[in-house]
Amino acid sequence: MIKKILALVISLGVLGFASAAFAADPVPRVVYHINDSEHQALGGLRNIRNQLDTAPNTxxxxxxxxxxxxxxxxxxxxxxxxxPLISALAARGVDFEVCEITLKNRKLKKDDFIMEANFTPSGVVRITQLQNQGYAYLKP
Known part of the structure; x- marks a missing residue:
């Protein structure tokens, strides 16, 4: 019985420490998901600018x-x-990642993109990874 109580106390302590460490993270993290440039890009970039103006350490x-x-x-x-918005946001630390599956499917080349673009093997997998790392998900 004492072993069970001790195991429970240790488990709660570890859980409490992990929760406190996550809650104490001073850097908010956000992933913006863009899958339609015409309807999402400009508004999304403006949202990002506004977010950084209000919470610059994001x-x-x-x-x-x-x-x-x-x-x-x-x-x-x-x-x-x-x-101009992309350049300014990149200078403020925003990362822009392009899905390589999209490149393959649309027969695009990395050279077709501006210098601020980085590449990731799969956009949806990357979004999932970031969410699992505590990033909030926003879709403009």
Whole structure:
């Protein structure tokens, strides 16, 4: 009986320590999911800017796949609107990740993208990984 009580106390202590460590994390983390550049990119970039203006220590990763990768391409039709925001946000530490499955399916090359674009093997897998690491999920 004493062993069971001791095991319970130790388990609760470990759980309490883990919870306190997670709650004490001073850096908020957010993943923005973009899968439609035309309808999500500009608004999403503005949301990210506003978030960093209010909470400048936030760690933000933008994951783009499907039609959401277009705003990170060098020939994007609205580049004049989004490129200055992307550059400014990248300078503030925002990571922009492009799904390589999308590249393969759409026959795109990494050279088609602006310099701020990074690449990840799978956009949806990356979003899942980030959520499992405590990132909040936002979809503009």
């Amino acid at each position: 760690k933000i990763v933008v994951v783009a796949h499907a039609l959401g990768v277009d705003f990170l391409m060098s020939n994007y039709k609205d580049a004049a609107k989004v490129d």
